[in-house]
Amino acid sequence: MLIRLVYASRSQNQSAQDLPAILEWSRRANSELEVTGVLCYLDGVYMQYLEGEESAVDALFKRIHADSRHQGVALLERRAISRRAFPEWSMALLDWNDNTRAIFRSFSPEARLDLHAVDPGTAAPMLRALVRAPGWKLL
Numbered sequence: 046m047l048i049r050l051v052y053a054s055r056s057q058n059q060s061a062q063d064l065p066a067i068l069e070w071s072r073r074a075n076s077e078l079e080v081t082g083v084l085c086y087l088d089g090v091y092m093q094y095l096e097g098e099e100s101a102v103d104a105l106f107k108r109i110h111a112d113s114r115h116q117g118v119a120l121l122e123r124r125a126i127s128r129r130a131f132p133e134w135s136m137a138l139l140d141w142n143d144n145t146r147a148i149f150r151s152f153s154p155e156a157r158l159d160l161h162a163v164d165p166g167t168a169a170p171m172l173r174a175l176v177r178a179p180g181w182k183l184l
C-alpha cells in the first residue's frame with residue numbers, strides 16, 4: 046500500500062547547515078527505497094512530505110525521528126494514497142520566495158511564518174500548492 050507521511054520538526058542548531066548533507070544522503074537512499082517527496086526548511090523548521098510503500102516510509106520515518114539533527118518531530122499526517130504527488134523527486138528542497146511565502150500565508154492566515162504551527166489537515170495540500178507555485182527552485 047502506498048502512503049504519504051508529513052511531519053514538522055525543529056532543526057537542532059537553528060540553521061540550514063545540515064541541509065546539504067541531509068539532501069545528499071536522502072537522494073541516494075530514497076531512490077533505493079523508492080521513497081519520493083519534498084523537504085522544506087524555513088527559519089529553523091523542517092517540514093517533510095514522504096511517500097512510498099508503507100513499510101519503506103514507516104521504517105524511514107523511524108530513522109528520521111531518531112536523528113539528532115532535529116527535535117520536536119510532530120507527525121502531521123499519515124494516510125493511504127492512490128498515487129504519488131512527487132513521483133520524480135527522490136527529495137526536492139523547497140526554497141522560499143515571495144510566491145511561496147504568499148501561498149504559505151494563504152493556508153495559515155493566523156500563523157506566523159512557522160512551519161511547525163501549520164494545521165495538520167492543510168499540510169499536504171499546502172505542500173502540493175507550494176510546489177506548483179512559479180519561481181521556486183529545485184535545489
Ligand SMILES: Cc1cc2nc3c(=O)[nH]c(=O)nc-3n(C[C@H](O)[C@H](O)[C@H](O)COP(=O)(O)O)c2cc1C
Nearest residue numbers: 067070071074075091093108109110112114115136
Ligand atoms: C530533516 C531530516 C530529513 C531527513 N530526510 C531523510 C530522507 O528523506 N531519507 C533518508 O534516507 N534520510 C533522511 N534523513 C536522515 C535520516 O535521519 C538518517 O540519518 C538516515 O536515514 C541514516 O539512518 P541511520 O543513521 O539510522 O543509518 C533526514 C534527516 C533529517 C534531520
